[in-house]
Amino acid sequence: MVTVDGMALGKDYATQECSIARALEVIGERWTMLVIRDALYGVRRYNDFLVHLGIPRAVLAARLQTLTAEGILEKRRYQESPPRDEYVITERGIALWPTLRSLGIWGREHFQEARLRSYRHADCGTELGTYGECPACGTLVPVADVLMVPEPGLSQDPADPVSKALLKPKRLLEPVETTSA
Amino acid sequence: MVTVDGMALGKDYATQECSIARALEVIGERWTMLVIRDALYGVRRYNDFLVHLGIPRAVLAARLQTLTAEGILEKRRYQESPPRDEYVITERGIALWPTLRSLGIWGREHFQEARLRSYRHADCGTELGTYGECPACGTLVPVADVLMVPEPGLSQDPADPVSKALLKPKRLLEPVETTSA
DNA sequence: CGAGGTTGGTTCAATGACCGAACCTTGGGT
DNA sequence: ACCCAAGGTTCGGTCATTGAACCAACCTCG
Structure with a gap:
């Protein structure tokens, strides 16, 4: 059966019935665990992740978005005018x-x-x-x-x-x- | 500047000075941790990994080779004539x-x-x-x-x-x- | 003997992810 | 008006992953 959306390579270990596989679907991509490590170290800003990890900008943006969506990081406004957000690790992330x-x-x-x-x-x-x-x-x-x-x-x-x-x-x-x- | 060797995406988190990054260079690729999980469960044969994980054959072959080279699995002859090998997890793998x-x-x-x-x-x-x-x-x-x-x-x-x-x-x-x- | 099965792979074209560089935007600062 | 900083987006090229097909050694059965 060919499902409508064509996710071939990405993320999901379809046949696995296993909590390790579930976890890896969320944090198993390249760079993701290092972003979480940095967040535990107290890194919070886009630019700090960027220079510390040496990660491509586009990839960082994607990872921050995914991690936020999964509830591992939380995007938080830390100043208005210039509006700036930081990414703070949540309980779910700390649990890692x-x-x-x-x-x-x-x-x-x-x-x-x-x-x-x-x-x-x-x-x-x-x-x-x-x-x-x-x-x-x-x-x-x-x-x-x-x-x-x-x-x-x-x-x-x-x-x-x-x-x-x-x-x-x-x-x-x-x-x-x-x-x- | 285009360096002579073209490892762009692969494996190494070049700038990182961190044992987590070292670890992820070894076991951070897609499927790798699930192969190790199966090895802990007692899976040993190419075909068993294949059907249980639903992993592409080529990827499985590559992972088994890498894991063997890194000393996490050990390739072991379990019968001559048809020569057949199995992949057994080592102490280094068990430590995961x-x-x-x-x-x-x-x-x-x-x-x-x-x-x-x-x-x-x-x-x-x-x-x-x-x-x-x-x-x-x-x-x-x-x-x-x-x-x-x-x-x-x-x-x-x-x-x-x-x-x-x-x-x-x-x-x-x-x-x-x-x-x- | 030859057909077919089992095990353990390799090869290949297509697709998706990742890379690095360039560009864009919003809002200061001077 | 001009430049800078932070936080992105866009884009062409490269690398990895995928699924299907093919290969090969050996065995078993008729």
Whole structure:
């Protein structure tokens, strides 16, 4: 049966009856997970995503729109006159933190020597366990209480202002400062 | 400037200094994570991947080759005369279980009503926590001791033999039985 | 022996996604 | 009036994915 709309390549893993497949239909496209990672880091503005990711403008626009439509980001007016919007991560997006953390750990352990960043419980300074829990406190750490700490191995003096801003320790979700003024 | 090698779209997130990006270069392509999921379920043969995923043959061949080259699957001769190989998941691939589990949970909680499968500690029958730990035993359950149990909501009587084989409870990693003889 | 089946692929034309560069728009700032 | 910044859209060219067809080694059955 040939359905009316001709979505051939895109998005849907038609035959799969599986929540992983459902998830990948939403966030499985190229660049999407990196956009979400940046949003967790506190990146919010079109231009910041652009320079930090090195993503084509058209693709970024498409991804931001999809992620907004799926309720993972929320488009929010942060100033009138010049009307400017920012894209803020929602609860649904924040819920991807364990996935991204375990993916990052896997990537580092299997394909990378150096450790670039560590993640700590802001309250006590303890480094997080594999799933984002605090071994000392024995609790699951809310994402807003995760402190991202750059480690040596991360290149000093990067080109773009966003990478530069991410060079100092900061909490996740807290907006990055790129006041180029 | 046109560089000599023409890798434009593919694989590498060039500017990214991040273990998540490294990971996605390896397993971020379309279909790849679903192949790994199937490998965790115990799927091993070209034909079983093919019918279960509904993936184009050429793409499957490419993915199996990449995953083998990256050490996530291992190509293993399981019979001479007709020489036949199967693709078995390695430790490196098994290490993706927490990632896939948390991704699946996210997909179900946010984009799906029914629960299709549950995962239990084979030793005690307790349903696993969010990260694959056993709440009762308090231990991290080895993947080989995870029992996958189909729940109502999963369609009875599916078309392909692999889905049919996955209709009864079985441990992860344990090869699926598709003796069509 | 030859026909047909099973497994595991390769090849090919068509279609869709992605890329990078150029352009556009709205609203300041000077 | 002119230029700049932010946030896009448009467009031609390239790359990836798709589905269908083809290939080949080996086996089994008549």
